[in-house]
Amino acid sequence: MSLSKYESTTGTTHLARIARAILGPCMDVLREVLANEISPPDLEKKVKTYVPQKGKPSISEKQKRIVYGKNYSAFDVTLLYFLLRNMCSIPPHKNTWGQDPEPTDKSVSANIERIRILRNEWYGHGTDISLSEPDFERKWNHISQIVKELEGYLGTATKYQDSLIKLKTCYMDPDSIQHYIDTLRTVERLQTDVKNLQEDVEEIKSVKIRKESQIEKDIFDQWQQEDSCFISTKAFEEIEKIVKSKNMVIVAGHSGSGKSAIIQRIGLKYRKQDWTVRRVKKVEDILDEYSSSQFQKDKTICVFNDPLGKESFDEILNSSWQTCEEELKLYLRTAKLVMSCRNHIIYDNRLTRYLVNQSHIINIDDKKRKLSVDEKRQILKRYTSDMNLSDKERERIVEVERYFPLLCKLYSSNEEYKNKGVGFFTEPITMLKEEIEGFRNKDKGKYCALALLVLFDGDLCVSDLFAEKDMENKFKHTLKLCELPENTTPPAIRDSLNSLKDFFVKKIGDTYHFYHDLVMEVTTLVFGNDYPIETIMYADIGFLRKRVKLGDCDEHDDPFTICLCDRYIEQLGDRLYTELFGERLLDVVLNPCLRNDKVIKVLKEKLTDHPEHLQILLETKKLAINKQELHQTSKNLLLTKLSFLNLESKLATIPMNTETITIENQVKNEEIKLYSFY
Incomplete structure (x- = not known):
């Protein structure tokens, strides 16, 4: 091939730079991902135990020898892709391995797939050996984003991104131009035929596959996505x-x-080491894992967010820790539990002493561990490297203390907030409120989607909206409330939720959740103030207990508390009265509004008007319990006898003539007799 073809145009130099980027930083970052996933000795062991299915072997003898040499720098892109796909625990992207990933998919597997596609794009091109300026810029930005996201997953430095910056402008002599183009065009094409890439490494992964349900895999996929921009800090390392x-x-x-x-x-790190990792939502989930036949002694870790409540200290959750104390001690002898908790909750003087005495508490916001200015700069750079923020703006942003990592993430995910600049970081709650209020007037579909998420307590599966009559009624009422046509379908709501992903909402499996507690708190505050009656009627009874207050809010209240005036007492009394006869009795009894004289008056009047209901309240609910389970949490009881005794002093009372309505419990022989009201 004539050398002049490479010397004469800018286009050939562009193509050579792309070749260097693919064969250099792209392959090197894949090698580092592989090293992060599996060590050379473990890799050799897995390859040797890998039993391909019938047909053409998925890895050649030559490739096996390269693997056994334990030198990752000798692995080409074909071998790297095969090993990352089949020998590691990297979840497949949404469109599965071997297929083009969705443009918005930032998962590790999606970016591995993109490098494979980039490599194959240039294989066998006989005449197309140059790139126009626009095509070069587009492909270069694409490669830079892939490398950025993979380095974010690794949580290390930005050396490969830095290499790309240098490669884009460095001098290239004619010989090197020809070398890189020829290398890119002649290396054996990476095969993606499923017959040649066996996905089922059953002997290696069968245990993990049996243990992880689909929802667990979806959760870990979400964690991986959120982890892609993680910056390791001194607090994390400690x-x-x-x-x-x-x-x-x-x-x-x-x-x-x-x-x-x-x-x-x-x-995620323990999962890579083949530990059983469980995301738990209540104490009983930990005990279920411990009693499971698949429990791995010394290789199990449970991850628990907000074990004692999010917005406020939760008496019911705290009581469950007391109830399960003995069983937890047994679990913790051979397994780990790592939790997150807000400061004002973990240092509440009502906290179960067991948690205080037995756990190691690390406050990441104290003077020793809080984010340094340098760490903030790194986090900000990770999220905003492609934005035109001035040095002055960046220095003002890193002065922000509250919500800093979260704000960087939200800022990078929303074009409107990018235009707000520093203001978003200094007044995030105001900005969020204004956008939600803007939806109410300008984008009713999005406002309705968020309203439904509020009314379904941050846990909304769109396909279930017509599963029950109550859910259907709530859905239709919300459509009317938000001034949407009554024939609006659940798929239309799903489209609105999808348009809010990675900022207001996140999707795990088929279920939508608020992206973060801050987003949830601001959204519920806006909706609760806009539609207090609907909040009282339809919101989860636990939400009413924790977030709704009667009277004026003062400076000592949580800023996200929904404060109701006296005009809503009748509706609130009606809701609490109805819930007295439901399954969530304690959420009623512990509701602070039940101490309000006017609410008590509403309940008394209703009992007077319906004396037959009083007999229901006075009924003894008799629940049999096995003697061996007497001191354990029963799945048929909200709380055990000890929990009720501990809560007895905290339960609200409702005076009614000469009678007092309260909760008592009585233990006799092997039975618990729970008197709802006596």
Whole structure:
């Protein structure tokens, strides 16, 4: 081939730079991902035990020898892709291995796939040996984004991104131009035929596949996505070391400070080491894992966000820790538990003494561990490297203390906030409120989607909206409330939720959740103030207990508390009265509004009007319990006898003539008799 073809045009130099980027930083970052996933000795062992299915072997003898040489720098892109896909625990992207990933998919597997596609794009091109300026810029930006996201997953430096910056402008002599183009065009094409790439490495992964349900895989996929921009800080490094030696660790901090990101990353790291990792939502989930036949002694870790409540200290959750204390001690002898908790909750004087005495609590917002200015700069750079922020703006941003990691993430995910600049970081709550209020007037579909998420307590599966009559009625009422046509379908709501992903909402499996507690708190505040009656009627009874207050809010209240005036007492009394006869009795009894004289009056009047209901309240609910389970939590009881005794002094009372309505419990022989009201 004539050398002049490479010397004469800018286009050939563009193509050579792309070749260097693919064969250099792209392949090197894949090698580092592989090294992060599996060590050379473990890789050799897995390859030797890998039994391909019938047909053409998925890895050649030559490739096996390269693997056994344990020199990752000798692995070409074909071998790297095969090993990352088949020998590691990297979840497949949404469109599965071997297929083009969705443009918005930032998962590790999606970016590995993109490098494979880039490599194959130039294989066998006989005449197309140059790139126009626009095509070069587009492809270069694409490669830069891939490398950035993979380095974010690694959580290390930005050396490959820095290499790309240099490669884009460095001098290239004619010989090197020809060399890189020829190398890119002649290396054996990476095969993606499923017959040649066996996906089922059953002998290696069968145990993990049996253990992880689809929802668990979806959760870990979400964690991986959120982890892609994680920056390792001094606080994280300290916590990581402590978790190795302590079996119960609580990461404390303010909302938006990165607590969840830290414990999720720890969970992902242990998962790579073949530990059983469980995301748990209540204490009983931990005990279920411990009693499971698949429990791995000394190789199990549970990850628990907000074990004592999010917005406020939760008496019911705290009581469950007391109830399960003995069983938890047994679990913690051979397994780990890492949790996140807000500062004002973990230091509440009502906290179960067991948690205080037995756990190692690390406050990531204290003077010793809070984010340094340099760490903030790194986090900001990770999220805003492609934005035109001035040095002055960046210095003002890193002065922000509250919600800093979260705000960087939200800022990078929303074009409107990018235009707000520093203002978004200094007034985030105001900005969020204004956008939600803007949806109410300008984009009713999005406002309705968020309203439904509020009314379904941040846990909305769109396909279930017509599963029950109550859910259907709530859905239709919300459509009317938001001034949407009554024939609006659930798929239309799904489209609105999808348009809010990675900022207001996140999707795990088929279920939508608020992206973060801060987003949830601001959204519920806006909706609760806009539509207090609907909030009273349809919101979860636990939400009403924790977030709704009667009277004026003062400076000592939580800024996200929904304060109702006296005009709503009748509706609130009606809702509480109805819930007295439901399954969530304690959420009624512990509701602070039940101490309000006017609410008590509403309940008394209703009981007077319906004396037959009083007999229902006075009925003894008799629940049999096995003698061996007497001191354990029963799945048929909200709380055990000890929990009721502990809560007895805290339960609200409702005077009614000469009678007092309260909760008592009585233990006799092997039975618990729970008197709802006596």
